[in-house]
Amino acid sequence: MISFKELVRRRYVRRGVIVFAVMTAALGSGVAYAAWTSSGTGSATTKAGTAQAPVVSGGAVTTGLLYPTGTAIGTAVVTVQNPNPYAVVVSSVAPNGAVPASGSCPASTVSFTAQAPGTPIAAGGTATITMANSVAMIANAANACQGADFAIPVTVTIVSGS
Amino acid sequence: MRVAIAGAAVLCLVAVQPASAAWQTSNQGNAAAKAVTASVPGGLTCVKSTGVISWTAVAGVPEYEVYWSDKDQGGQGTFTVVTGVTTTSYTVTGKVPLRAKIRSVAGPWTSTQSAEKICS
Numbered sequence: 001m002i003s004f005k006e007l008v009r010r011r012y013v014r015r016g017v018i019v020f021a022v023m024t025a026a027l028g029s030g031v032a033y034a035a036w037t038s039s040g041t042g043s044a045t046t047k048a049g050t051a052q053a054p055v056v057s058g059g060a061v062t063t064g065l066l067y068p069t070g071t072a073i074g075t076a077v078v079t080v081q082n083p084n085p086y087a088v089v090v091s092s093v094a095p096n097g098a099v100p101a102s103g104s105c106p107a108s109t110v111s112f113t114a115q116a117p118g119t120p121i122a123a124g125g126t127a128t129i130t131m132a133n134s135v136a137m138i139a140n141a142a143n144a145c146q147g148a149d150f151a152i153p154v155t156v157t158i159v160s161g162s
Numbered sequence: 163m164r165v166a167i168a169g170a171a172v173l174c175l176v177a178v179q180p181a182s183a184a185w186q187t188s189n190q191g192n193a194a195a196k197a198v199t200a201s202v203p204g205g206l207t208c209v210k211s212t213g214v215i216s217w218t219a220v221a222g223v224p225e226y227e228v229y230w231s232d233k234d235q236g237g238q239g240t241f242t243v244v245t246g247v248t249t250t251s252y253t254v255t256g257k258v259p260l261r262a263k264i265r266s267v268a269g270p271w272t273s274t275q276s277a278e279k280i281c282s
Contacts, residue, residue, distance in 0.1 A: 059193075065197060154192065
């Protein structure tokens with residue numbers, strides 16, 4: 001038969017276990033316990049890296065040439081360099097204002113539709129992204145626009161990860 | 163007590179999920195695009211025995227117009243026009259082509275007609 005004293009002792013033990021478990025969950029998540037401990041003084045410094053912006057430039061267009069249709073039948077090509085020491089994904093290529101004139105072909109003759117290419121780029125690497133059916137030329141474009149090369153202003157966004 | 167310990171374990175699992183914030187940066191620049199030049203197709207050939215008229219593709223041009231005639235050179239203005247040809251050859255059936263011309267078409271843009279080819 002268990003004595004009253006023993007019952008009280010077990011109750012305290014039980015409470016202690018519960019409190020320990022909850023404290024472990026609340027405070028100890030992700031903390032590793034080292035078997036060896038030591039102490040010392042000094043200073044430690046650490047600094048988070050800074051995400052570097054991608055370097056963006058145009059690429060050579062060999063397919064998906066534009067002609068007047070008013071629909072996005074043309075191909076845009078952009079080259080993206082990742083200056084970061086980690087892999088990234090090109091999450092979006094968005095228009096950044098009107099497309100300027102090209103020679104005698106007036107400004108805003110062509111327009112670009114935002115794309116989400118999802119192209120991976122290794123650390124320090126470069127990727128050429130070909131975006132089919134992303135550029136439209138107005139249906140009544142001037143003859144002077146034949147053979148024109150267009151520089152389409154875009155904003156390229158990269159996200160860490162691969 | 164077991165319930166309490168199990169609950170604490172679940173809390174631990176939830177709490178130790180890795181950080182998932184990704185770094186994101188943007189920059190501006192230019193993408194490139196290019197327009198077609200609807201130039202006169204070259205390499206035009208025409209064969210009387212097969213009725214095949216063929217030519218060399220113009221880069222980026224989606225279609226062609228084919229002009230052919232079963233009249234000799236004295237029959238000016240009697241060309242039959244075939245529009246919307248998306249390949250680089252066309253076969254005349256039921257007649258024998260004697261002359262042929264071609265031009266490229268990109269929407270409203272068209273090239274001038276090629277020089278007339280006498281079929282061989």
